[in-house]
Amino acid sequence: MATSPAPKTAKKQIGADVRRELLVAAALRVMKREGIVAATTRAICAEADMPHGAFHYCFRSKKELYIALLSVGVNVTLDAVWPSVVPGGDIAEMVKALLHAYWAAVEADPDAQLVLSELITLALRDPELSELPAWEHRAYLDKTTAHLERFANEARLELAIDTRVAAEMIITAASGVVSSWLSHRDSEVAVKTLDNFADLFATLIRSRSA
Numbered sequence: 001m002a003t004s005p006a007p008k009t010a011k012k013q014i015g016a017d018v019r020r021e022l023l024v025a026a027a028l029r030v031m032k033r034e035g036i037v038a039a040t041t042r043a044i045c046a047e048a049d050m051p052h053g054a055f056h057y058c059f060r061s062k063k064e065l066y067i068a069l070l071s072v073g074v075n076v077t078l079d080a081v082w083p084s085v086v087p088g089g090d091i092a093e094m095v096k097a098l099l100h101a102y103w104a105a106v107e108a109d110p111d112a113q114l115v116l117s118e119l120i121t122l123a124l125r126d127p128e129l130s131e132l133p134a135w136e137h138r139a140y141l142d143k144t145t146a147h148l149e150r151f152a153n154e155a156r157l158e159l160a161i162d163t164r165v166a167a168e169m170i171i172t173a174a175s176g177v178v179s180s181w182l183s184h185r186d187s188e189v190a191v192k193t194l195d196n197f198a199d200l201f202a203t204l205i206r207s208r209s210a
Contacts, residue, residue: 023065024065032111070116076143087155094155096194120132141167156208157205157208
């Protein structure tokens with residue numbers, strides 16, 4: 001007696017937002033493994049185990065994908081460190097704790113940092129992508145400014161300079177450390193440099209008078 005074929009299991013439908021996240025993650029894996037040039041739309045969809053048409057369903061262009069990838073670099077969470085931000089604490093040590101949390105995210109995935117750096121270089125040379133570096137910088141600046149404002153409010157501190165100017169200083173210092181570290185990969189030097197910056201930056205911070 002012939003047996004009936006087993007019924008096919010329908011694939012679970014996923015929404016566009018989830019598809020976008022999966023494609024961004026797949027693109028990052030391909031870029032880390034083979035470089036940006038290898039990350040064609042076909043290669044990305046194959047990595048994500050999706051049909052080729054899924055890319056254009058989720059992204060209007062590669063530019064949108066690059067924006068999503070750069071956003072991954074911006075969204076470094078510092079939530080685990082906030083309990084150490086308390087009124088009356090040592091200011092330099094609190095700044096170091098925040099920078100160390102940022103550094104932990106960088107050090108955990110150096111290949112991702114290299115991809116993000118290469119994306120910026122690519123964008124600077126491509127007229128169609130030329131505004132992306134400025135967009136990324138503004139996003140970092142907004143995020144860092146928000147972190148500084150939260151830090152000051154929760155620790156009852158105030159800055160001697162404009163918060164956004166202070167955020168620009170942090171971004172410049174952190175970016176320089178990451179760029180150098182990608183060359184020498186000496187984490188001890190990188191952390192020491194961040195600590196030295198934290199000591200200097202702490203001189204721009206004081207406790208609120210009221």
